Each structure stands twice: as C-alpha cells, then as structure tokens.
Amino acid sequence: MKHNSFTILFLLFLSAFCVAQDSLKTVVAEPGDGILSLLRKQGVNPYEVYDEFVALNHHDLRDSVHLFAGRIYVLPRIKLDTVAIVDSLQLQSKEIKELESDSYDIFGEQHKTVITKSERLKGNVYYLVSGHGGPDPGAMGVYAGKAIAEDEYAYDITLRLAKELLAHGAEVYIIIQDENDGIRDDFVLEIDHDEVAYMNKTIPLNQVARLKQRVYIVNDLYKENRGKYQRLIVTHVDSRSENQNIDVFFYHHEKSKNGEKLAESIHKTFGDKYKKYQPNRTYSGTFEDRTSLYLVKKTHPAMAYIEIGNIRNKKDQVRILDPDNRQALAKWISEGVLLDFEGE
Known part of the structure; x- marks a missing residue:
C-alpha cells in the first residue's frame, strides 16, 4: 500500500506523541507539597528529574519553583537523556523534541x-x-x-x-x-x-x-x-x-x-x-x-x-x-x- 509523504510524517508524529504521552503522567499537589517531596512520594528520585519537572510545569509554579495545592502537574518518569516530550503541554505546540542537557x-x-x-x-x-x-x-x-x-x-x-x-x-x-x-x-x-x-x-x-x-x-x-x-x-x-x-x-x-x-x-x-x-x-x-x-x-x-x-x-x-x-x-x-x- 502506498503512502504519500504527509501520511508518513503524520504516522511518525502520532507514534512519537503516543510514546511521549505514555511516558508522562500527572499528579495533584497536596497542601504542603514541594517539588522534592511530591516527586519522592511518587517514587521518583527528585534530583534526577527536578529540572525536567520545572521545564514541563513552569507555567504552573508559584515563585517559579513552588507548587499550588490542588493543581495538576506533569510527572516525568523516564531518564532525562532519552525522554521525548510534547514541546508545550499547554497545547501551544505539538512539536516533539528531546531535552538537551550538559553536565557540570x-x-x-x-x-x-x-x-x-x-x-x-x-x-x-x-x-x-x-x-x-x-x-x-x-x-x-x-x-x-x-x-x-x-x-x-x-x-x-x-x-x-x-x-x-x-x-x-x-x-x-x-x-x-x-x-x-x-x-x-x-x-x-x-x-x-x-x-x-x-x-x-x-x-x-x-x-x-x-x-x-x-x-x-x-x-x-x-x-x-x-x-x-x-x-x-x-x-x-x-x-x-x-x-x-x-x-x-x-x-x-x-x-x-x-x-x-x-x-x-x-x-x-x-x-x-x-x-x-x-x-x-x-x-x-x-x-x-x-x-x-x-x-x-x-x-x-x-x-x-x-x-x-x-x-x-x-x-x-x-x-x-x-x-x-x-x-x-x-x-x-x-x-x-x-x-x-x-x-x-
């Protein structure tokens, strides 16, 4: 069966989108939660995913780092150097990309x-x-x-x-x-x-x-x-x-x-x-x-x-x-x- 280039790109995008969605889940912040405690309660090493968490949720953070109780947050589950994510989880864009990083x-x-x-x-x-x-x-x-x-x-x-x-x-x-x-x-x-x-x-x-x-x-x-x-x-x-x-x-x-x-x-x-x-x-x-x-x-x-x-x-x-x-x-x-x- 023949596919035109648009169909192929669409299928590739859909596949990547599904992988990204499957790799991420959400959690509701409880009163008193901080980023570190919230991640720990979800069984995640907070230090491995802290910066990714902030990058994914920056629009929903008070003072740029504090959580709002009762608000839903996206929780990364895959290592930083391999996860594929939606560029904007606020539906501003559907572009898929990998997080670039360096180590110091x-x-x-x-x-x-x-x-x-x-x-x-x-x-x-x-x-x-x-x-x-x-x-x-x-x-x-x-x-x-x-x-x-x-x-x-x-x-x-x-x-x-x-x-x-x-x-x-x-x-x-x-x-x-x-x-x-x-x-x-x-x-x-x-x-x-x-x-x-x-x-x-x-x-x-x-x-x-x-x-x-x-x-x-x-x-x-x-x-x-x-x-x-x-x-x-x-x-x-x-x-x-x-x-x-x-x-x-x-x-x-x-x-x-x-x-x-x-x-x-x-x-x-x-x-x-x-x-x-x-x-x-x-x-x-x-x-x-x-x-x-x-x-x-x-x-x-x-x-x-x-x-x-x-x-x-x-x-x-x-x-x-x-x-x-x-x-x-x-x-x-x-x-x-x-x-x-x-x-x-």
Missing part, C-alpha cells in the same frame, strides 16, 4: 545536569562572586540551635544562578568554588573553610588581600574576554539587628550606566514577582550606587552587588535557608539578567 560537576552529583532552555544569552560572559569563603565565613546567625554562615548560602544561591544562566547559553565563571559543596537542598548548610578562588587559588585571611584577589581575577578575565558582552554579579547575605527584616537590595557603581541598568533590571524583576505572588506585601528592596564597596569600585565589568537578606532575622532566614526559596532567588535574578540584556 561543580553543581554536585544530584544537580549536575543542566537542561538547555534557550540560547538567549549565548556569547555573553557572566562572572559570579559569592561573598567571603575560605577562612572567612562572613556574617553568622543561629537557626534551630545551629550556627549558619553567610558564605555557604551565598555560594549555594550563586551555583543555582550559574545553572540558570548556563541553561540560557551564557558563558559563566564561578569565581569562588568548593569542590565538595555542590547545590545543596538542606536548610542548615554545614560550615567548612575549603573554598578556593578561581583556578584553585587559596583565599587569603586578610580582608583587603581577599578582595584584591577577586578583583584581579575578574579584571584579568575581563581583559581575556574583551569585545564580549560581560557582566559581574556579586552575592552576599547581610547581618543586622535580629529585629530588622529586609528585602533583597542591590548596589551598582555610580558612574556605570550598564551596572545601574543591570541592578535596576533585577530589582524590577523582584518587584514584579512580589506584586504577582505576594500582592498583599509591599516590596521595599532598593537599588542604588555604592561605590565605596571595594568590588564595586575596583572591578571593570558592569556589575550588580546583591544583598539577599539579614541572616539574623527569623523572617529573612526563611528566604535564605529554604532551598526552594534559594532556587526562586536564583531564578528571579536570572530573569532580571535576561531583562537587562534583552530590554523590556
């Missing part, structure tokens, strides 16, 4: 897979610096009777941000690194002192020497990448009075229009997210010039310096310690980066 050991065994989302940042270079590290843990706080340190949380958010930027095709330099600490999904992150600077440089104890080292590394890389679109993002956690609850805020160099635009774009993204997801709460985070900060003053790329929250305040600790919230912070920063590059 720095994110840890459970999070090393980076699924390609787009090439919107292809050719762009981003330098990511997490505050403190090595002999200096930075700001300290206490949660559930255990000590918590700024550098561990700033690093975790920075890794999550790096993963988001890589997913959009960016070239990313993680300036402070810890080969033992990938992305971690714990509330209390164990404190250690084995972080190193880019290219395995020992981090000095002296504060000025430590800051100078970071400036030299970033500025040397900036020269190497001359002619490319380059930006720097520095992530810190603040320490203030226990009673002072603060929102995420941003600094930039007073004479850098590009740095101001980057900080403003991320700030705007946070403001928009609060309006959408927390309409009864006013976002009070600011962006302003702060050239007195050493990294703001001395580094060459246009940059945004981010303070995530007050590590000593109980409300801010929820934002900092909850791994889902750290993921949301990274996602929102990445969306601000995209806004900065592409404009409104």
Whole structure:
C-alpha cells in the first residue's frame, strides 16, 4: 500500500506523541507539597528529574519553583537523556523534541545536569562572586540551635544562578568554588573553610588581600574576554539587628550606566514577582550606587552587588535557608539578567 509523504510524517508524529504521552503522567499537589517531596512520594528520585519537572510545569509554579495545592502537574518518569516530550503541554505546540542537557560537576552529583532552555544569552560572559569563603565565613546567625554562615548560602544561591544562566547559553565563571559543596537542598548548610578562588587559588585571611584577589581575577578575565558582552554579579547575605527584616537590595557603581541598568533590571524583576505572588506585601528592596564597596569600585565589568537578606532575622532566614526559596532567588535574578540584556 502506498503512502504519500504527509501520511508518513503524520504516522511518525502520532507514534512519537503516543510514546511521549505514555511516558508522562500527572499528579495533584497536596497542601504542603514541594517539588522534592511530591516527586519522592511518587517514587521518583527528585534530583534526577527536578529540572525536567520545572521545564514541563513552569507555567504552573508559584515563585517559579513552588507548587499550588490542588493543581495538576506533569510527572516525568523516564531518564532525562532519552525522554521525548510534547514541546508545550499547554497545547501551544505539538512539536516533539528531546531535552538537551550538559553536565557540570561543580553543581554536585544530584544537580549536575543542566537542561538547555534557550540560547538567549549565548556569547555573553557572566562572572559570579559569592561573598567571603575560605577562612572567612562572613556574617553568622543561629537557626534551630545551629550556627549558619553567610558564605555557604551565598555560594549555594550563586551555583543555582550559574545553572540558570548556563541553561540560557551564557558563558559563566564561578569565581569562588568548593569542590565538595555542590547545590545543596538542606536548610542548615554545614560550615567548612575549603573554598578556593578561581583556578584553585587559596583565599587569603586578610580582608583587603581577599578582595584584591577577586578583583584581579575578574579584571584579568575581563581583559581575556574583551569585545564580549560581560557582566559581574556579586552575592552576599547581610547581618543586622535580629529585629530588622529586609528585602533583597542591590548596589551598582555610580558612574556605570550598564551596572545601574543591570541592578535596576533585577530589582524590577523582584518587584514584579512580589506584586504577582505576594500582592498583599509591599516590596521595599532598593537599588542604588555604592561605590565605596571595594568590588564595586575596583572591578571593570558592569556589575550588580546583591544583598539577599539579614541572616539574623527569623523572617529573612526563611528566604535564605529554604532551598526552594534559594532556587526562586536564583531564578528571579536570572530573569532580571535576561531583562537587562534583552530590554523590556
């Protein structure tokens, strides 16, 4: 029996569609469910399919990572490198494709897979610096009777941000690194002192020497990448009075229009997210010039310096310690980066 080319293509599509549908099932989120707990309850290793789950369900996630109780979610069941899926489960398209991904050991065994989302940042270079590290843990706080340190949380958010930027095709330099600490999904992150600077440089104890080292590394890389679109993002956690609850805020160099635009774009993204997801709460985070900060003053790329929250305040600790919230912070920063590059 003869088939014309259209019939053959239709049969191939139908076959692929059926395989895709057979490979995926749905589940209803219950009150209190997070992505990790929902996947575990379904007998799925959450770390193997986390990014795929987010990719499949991104239109139905609050704060980009939180579930809505009572809503239906698509649950991947096949390994990331083999599953065929419908391009849009919201019926926007019927194109079948495979998820493209790369692997990066720095994110840890459970999070090393980076699924390609787009090439919107292809050719762009981003330098990511997490505050403190090595002999200096930075700001300290206490949660559930255990000590918590700024550098561990700033690093975790920075890794999550790096993963988001890589997913959009960016070239990313993680300036402070810890080969033992990938992305971690714990509330209390164990404190250690084995972080190193880019290219395995020992981090000095002296504060000025430590800051100078970071400036030299970033500025040397900036020269190497001359002619490319380059930006720097520095992530810190603040320490203030226990009673002072603060929102995420941003600094930039007073004479850098590009740095101001980057900080403003991320700030705007946070403001928009609060309006959408927390309409009864006013976002009070600011962006302003702060050239007195050493990294703001001395580094060459246009940059945004981010303070995530007050590590000593109980409300801010929820934002900092909850791994889902750290993921949301990274996602929102990445969306601000995209806004900065592409404009409104």
